[in-house]
Amino acid sequence: MESVKQILVVDDSRVSRLMARQYILSMHAGWLVEEAASGEEALQKIEGYTPDLILIDVNMPGMGGLAAAEQLRARLPHTHISLLTANVQTATRNRAAEIGVAFMEKPITEARVAQLIAPLEA
Amino acid sequence: MELEANRLGLLESVLGAVHLGAIVLDTQGRIVLWNRWMEQYSAMPASDVLCRDFYTLFPEMRSQRIGMAIQQALVSNFPSLLSQTLNKSPFPLHANRSAAARGERLQQAIAVTPVTVAAGAGERHCLIQITDVSIAANREKVLREQAMVLRSQTFSDGLTGVANRRHFDVAIDKEQRRAKRNGGKLSLLMIDIDCFKAYNDHYGHQHGDQCLIQVSAALTAMLHRSTDLLARYGGEEFAIILPDTDAEQAMKMAESLRQRVLALDLEHRYAAEGNGQVTVSVGVATHSPEQPFDVPALIGAADRALYAAKRAGRNRVAAHQA
């Protein structure tokens, strides 16, 4: 029986969250997927638990993905965290590296989600 | 029918005669057409390039706008426009051999469009059209320079004839962006005439004005590059923008300027430190491209340096890191 992993998906777009959830569950039906619609909500959620992986959209109103990722990384040094963005440019790459998080291009596809959850399967 | 048989020959002649570059890539990105215009201006005969992979010949283009445009044509079936303004001469095309020797490329306007080779299951190819817009670009450059000259007449300080504050604000913004693009070091000098208020009070405003004129003329004479700008920043304050100048060079320039003003030997019996003549204090700040760019921060640093020079006794140069 494989171990149950916990993933937190942070994106202001409901469709994006649903897609990520669907792709993850289609590969691992027993895993737990939590959702947050903003950076602020994500920070609140992790008070209660520690996910194994956080997927976080860069382009969100309010706090924004980069600021939230920075805080999440500070509070959860061992959780895998990956930024998701359609705008792949040097400034964002560098910022992700500085914060200490990974980086994945949007749109979200099954192949990309598979890549993102690979570290949890190892 | 005769017309049909001649058609291919006719089309080939036309492609050979048109005054623009035509390149066609197949679905795999291989060059399948390279017209006579391309042969002439690239100095690459068609026999050398046909059937070869485009990116093997031009590897740097894969990650540039043209690579994106080719991708969009072949995959999404969309045409793209590459303006001369935003894309500086992507193809190595030269007007003639001496231009090639000088490294002077043709100014290019490019359109990348999808083309289907045969109806029905036709494979999608990509047509790259290149137009030489050098003449138009140069004409625009001349017009723009003339407009700039006209505009600078409202950008000059009435008294001294040097650039005014408005000109400075525009210029520092422009130079900041240019430094960022080129990775150059931008230096700023803030120059203040020492005890100028006292000068005005005792010698009168007419003499004060003459002093300003002479000092600004002396400063102007020291600047040799067209990109360096002297502006009257405030009442008795001047600013000098020095692009592509590092901290050491800026300090040297600042010191030369200070000495040049001394050489004017303008009497100032009421100068605070008893120098007896008109002197300036200079604040120097340099920005490096590694730092995030911020014009107010650069000006603030130059101001702080100027203040330090004043406090240390005036008639000197001080530097501060932006």
Add this chain to the structure above:
Amino acid sequence: MSFTLSELEHDALVEIFNIGVGQAAAAMSGIVNEAVTMSVPSISFLNRADAAALLGHRGEQAQRICGVSQHYEGAFETEAILMFPEDKSLEIVRLMVGELVPLSELTEMEQEAMSEIGNIILNSCVGTLANIFEQELQGSLPVYHVGTSEDILSASGSAADSVVMMLHIDFILEMHQIHGYVAFILDVSALRDLKEQINLYLSRVMGRN
């Protein structure tokens, strides 16, 4: 306005266009060597008159604006137009080109640059849409317009009762934030096609488990 989308359909469209402009921003960032961010905070469906009004009526006079349009057809047909309100018009071009030139002095070369910017943004938006809908489209090269918003929106000869899908666009470059619009002019059948495609997409994505 009889055309409405459900919340989920609307959300899907916003997300698709955010991906499109995100990719356009990445491309423009490569051109100017600066950080560029673009996002689509919202989408509205309006009639042409209301859409034109969004682009600024300062007092009695309709303002002159700049627009770049491209025509698309295939799986659905639309005229897509990138527009900026007058006081922001071409600030983007100036920022991208690095020159500070007043609108009236904008030269042909800079108009061409604006056309290219429109080309990048529109192809990216529509390309992402076509890609996600798994549909094939053809596009035209960009056409540059100057005029009132009414002039530009009616230039393609669409019917007065066409629906305009307005994307509100935020464009950020070097601490300048510029608000613009991408308008898609859609007639009744195009709207139907669009709604159908969104639903096909949602069922493809949602109906996995």
